Amino acid sequence: VIYDSEGNILGKLYDEENRVVIPIDQIPDHVKQAVISMEDERFYQHGGVDNKAVFRSIVSLIPGVNMVRGGGSTLTQQLARNLFLTRDIKISRKVAEIFMANKIESVLTKDQILQLYLNEVYWGHNAYGVESASRIFFNKSVKNLNLAEASMIGGLLSSPEYYSPYRDFKRAKWRQALTLQNMVRNGYVTQDEADKAKDQKVYLAGLGKNYKMAHPYFTSYVLSILRQRYDDSILRTAGLKIYTTIDSEAQTVAEDLMAKSIAALRGRNITQGALLSIDPNNGYIKTIVGGVDFSQSEFNRVTQAKRQPGSSFKPFVYLTAFQKKLLNPYSTVMDSPISYPQNGSVWSPKNYDGTYRGSMTVLDAVRRSINTVAVKTLENVGVDSVIETAKKLGVSSKLQNNLSLALGSSELSPIELAYAYGVIATGGNKVKKVSPILKIIDKDGNVLEDNTQFVTIEKVYDAESIDMMLECMKAVVAPGGSGAAAMMSGRDIAGKTGTTSDNKDSWFVGFTPQLVTLVWVGNDNNTSMIGATGGGTCAPIWKKYMSYALSKYPPKPFKRVDSWRNKSVKGIYHNNTSQPANDQETVTITEVTPEPTVSSSDEGITIIEEPKDPDFDNPYTESTETPPPIEGDKIEESALPTISPEDIEIPEPLETQIP
Structure with a gap:
C-alpha cells in the first residue's frame, strides 16, 4: 500500500496486479464458454x-525430440500452476502440476474451479481476473459483456x-x-450468432484512462x-507499506494549475509544462507534475x-567566482561586446x-x-572549475567543456537542477539524495527504509x-529583476530565470529556505514557443503554486x-572591451578559443568534434523583460487561474490498485 505524507492511501500494489x-453466477455463460472453447474444450x-495433451507436452520437453508444444494444460492445471507452482519449463514442474490438478478436482466442483480460474488468470495490461480485464478493455463489468466482447477477450489468454x-x-x-x-463447433452458439458477433463493432476503452492511481506522475x-x-x-509477498513524502493538497493544486496554465x-505554441517542489533540508519531494495530463502522456518531464x-545555469x-575570491556581488564588471576566434571564424x-x-x-x-x-x-574562473x-x-549530467556552458548549453534534468539549487537554499548543505519515499515497512513491521530518522547532510560549499x-538571486525576484513576477510579500525569496533565445525552453527555479520549486514549459517536439521567457511565463506559475504551498510554512x-x-574585490574586464571606470583596476583576461568537445566511441577511439560555427546568434540567452502580449492570448498573471485553499477540491484518497 502506498500512502501520502498524511497517511492517506494513494494506491495499492498487489504484485503489480489489478484484480x-x-x-x-455474475459471469455470463458466453464469457465462460468463450474461455473454455479456447483453453480447455473438454473441461466438463x-x-x-x-492425458493425450499431457503426453504430447512432456515428450516435447525431451532434448532432441521435435514436437510442437502447447495445448497440454487444462484449466485446472493452469490454475494449479498459477496458485502453487512456478513457470519453469521442466518435467518435474509438469508432474507436480498434474498432481495438484488431480487434487483440486477431488475437492472442488467444476464451477468452483472455473470461478477461481477466471478470477486468477492474467489477461494483459495489468489486468488479473476477468472483471479487471473487462474494465481495462471495455470499461464495463463482465456481467454486461456481449458475445462480440466476450469472444474477443476469450481469445487472449494463450498470449x-x-x-x-x-x-x-x-x-x-x-x-x-x-x-x-x-x-x-462445441454447440455453445449458432453459426448465425457467431457471424453477427464477428461483424459487430467493438469499442475499446483506451489504455491509461482506466489506471486509477492518485497523483500518477508522483506515484x-x-x-x-x-x-x-x-x-x-x-513486492508480491512482503506486504509493503510505502509512506511517501507527497503533500497531496499541494500536488492537487499543482496539477490543476499546470493543466489550466498550459x-x-x-x-x-506551449503544449507542455512541469513542476517540481522539494524540501531542501531533507530532500523530500513534495510535488511532481511531470506533464499536463498523465492519461495522454506518461513521460515524466521532471525525472526523465x-x-x-x-x-538558470549561471x-x-x-558561485565559482565568489569562492575563488575573484568577485563579490558589488564588484564592478563591464557589459560590453566580446568575441572569441574559433576555427577561422568568430563567436x-x-x-x-x-x-x-x-x-x-x-x-x-x-x-x-x-x-x-x-x-x-x-x-x-575556468570551465573545469565551474x-x-x-x-x-x-x-x-555530463557538462560540455566550452564557454557556452555559462549560458546553459548542456542539457540537465529538472530534478537534478532543483537538487543543486537546494544547496544554495540551505547555505551550502547538501542532502545525500532527493526522494519521494519516507519509510517502507514490511508486513511483520520490519523497517526496510527510513528517511525520517537518517537524513545524511554534507557541507559542500562555504556559507x-x-x-x-x-x-x-534575491535581486532577481525583486523590482527590475528578470523574475520579478515571482515576488511575494513578506517572504524571503531567491531564484533564477532561464530561457533559450530559440524559445524552446523556459524556466524559473525559485526558493525559500524551506522549499525549492522549479517550473518549466516547452514542447516535446522541441519546436519554438512564441515569446516565452522564464520570467514572463514560468515565474507567474511559480508564484501561483507557492502562494498555496508556502501557506503551510511560516516566513523564514x-x-x-x-x-x-x-x-572590496576588483572588477573583471575583458581586454578587447571598452575600458572600465578610472577608479577600478583592470584584470586582464586572455582571449581563448572554446575547447572542442571530446568524446569516446565504444571502440575506444577518441573523437575530436569541431566546435560549432561561432558566427551565429547564441541560442542560450535570457530576456530581462516580459515580451509584448499576443493579441487574444496574453500571459499576464491575471490570465493564469486563481487558486486559493478555499477553491481547491481535494479528492478523497483512492482505494486503488496501481499498475
Whole structure:
C-alpha cells in the first residue's frame, strides 16, 4: 500500500496486479464458454488432466525430440500452476502440476474451479481476473459483456499481450473469429450468432484512462524506484507499506494549475509544462507534475527529460567566482561586446536585447541575466572549475567543456537542477539524495527504509560564497529583476530565470529556505514557443503554486553572512572591451578559443568534434523583460487561474490498485 505524507492511501500494489474478484453466477455463460472453447474444450468431461495433451507436452520437453508444444494444460492445471507452482519449463514442474490438478478436482466442483480460474488468470495490461480485464478493455463489468466482447477477450489468454487489441486490433479480431468458430463447433452458439458477433463493432476503452492511481506522475515515480530496489517476490509477498513524502493538497493544486496554465498558453505554441517542489533540508519531494495530463502522456518531464537550462545555469558560474575570491556581488564588471576566434571564424555571445549597458555590478548582471558578463566570468574562473561546482551541488549530467556552458548549453534534468539549487537554499548543505519515499515497512513491521530518522547532510560549499549568490538571486525576484513576477510579500525569496533565445525552453527555479520549486514549459517536439521567457511565463506559475504551498510554512529569512560585505574585490574586464571606470583596476583576461568537445566511441577511439560555427546568434540567452502580449492570448498573471485553499477540491484518497 502506498500512502501520502498524511497517511492517506494513494494506491495499492498487489504484485503489480489489478484484480477484482467476481462470483461465478455474475459471469455470463458466453464469457465462460468463450474461455473454455479456447483453453480447455473438454473441461466438463475430464478429471483435471487431458492425458493425450499431457503426453504430447512432456515428450516435447525431451532434448532432441521435435514436437510442437502447447495445448497440454487444462484449466485446472493452469490454475494449479498459477496458485502453487512456478513457470519453469521442466518435467518435474509438469508432474507436480498434474498432481495438484488431480487434487483440486477431488475437492472442488467444476464451477468452483472455473470461478477461481477466471478470477486468477492474467489477461494483459495489468489486468488479473476477468472483471479487471473487462474494465481495462471495455470499461464495463463482465456481467454486461456481449458475445462480440466476450469472444474477443476469450481469445487472449494463450498470449495476452501479443493478442491484445491495443497492440494489434486485426490480430485480436482474428482470435475473436477463431474463438467464435470453436464456440459453434462445441454447440455453445449458432453459426448465425457467431457471424453477427464477428461483424459487430467493438469499442475499446483506451489504455491509461482506466489506471486509477492518485497523483500518477508522483506515484509512478515511486513505483519505478521500488522496481529498481526490490525483487518482484518481495513486492508480491512482503506486504509493503510505502509512506511517501507527497503533500497531496499541494500536488492537487499543482496539477490543476499546470493543466489550466498550459491551456491558457497554447496560443503561444506551449503544449507542455512541469513542476517540481522539494524540501531542501531533507530532500523530500513534495510535488511532481511531470506533464499536463498523465492519461495522454506518461513521460515524466521532471525525472526523465533533459533540457537546456539556459540562464538558470549561471549561478554555478558566479558561485565559482565568489569562492575563488575573484568577485563579490558589488564588484564592478563591464557589459560590453566580446568575441572569441574559433576555427577561422568568430563567436560573439550577445545579450537578449542586443544592447550593452557598460559598467555594472555583478548583482545587476545576475538580476538582468547579462550574458556577456557570465561568459567573461566563466572564462576567468575556468570551465573545469565551474563543472566541479555544479557536480558538488548535485548536477550529475555530463557538462560540455566550452564557454557556452555559462549560458546553459548542456542539457540537465529538472530534478537534478532543483537538487543543486537546494544547496544554495540551505547555505551550502547538501542532502545525500532527493526522494519521494519516507519509510517502507514490511508486513511483520520490519523497517526496510527510513528517511525520517537518517537524513545524511554534507557541507559542500562555504556559507560566505552561498550568501553572495543569495544576495544576487534575491535581486532577481525583486523590482527590475528578470523574475520579478515571482515576488511575494513578506517572504524571503531567491531564484533564477532561464530561457533559450530559440524559445524552446523556459524556466524559473525559485526558493525559500524551506522549499525549492522549479517550473518549466516547452514542447516535446522541441519546436519554438512564441515569446516565452522564464520570467514572463514560468515565474507567474511559480508564484501561483507557492502562494498555496508556502501557506503551510511560516516566513523564514535566509541565513546571512556578513564577513564579505565590507570587503572590496576588483572588477573583471575583458581586454578587447571598452575600458572600465578610472577608479577600478583592470584584470586582464586572455582571449581563448572554446575547447572542442571530446568524446569516446565504444571502440575506444577518441573523437575530436569541431566546435560549432561561432558566427551565429547564441541560442542560450535570457530576456530581462516580459515580451509584448499576443493579441487574444496574453500571459499576464491575471490570465493564469486563481487558486486559493478555499477553491481547491481535494479528492478523497483512492482505494486503488496501481499498475
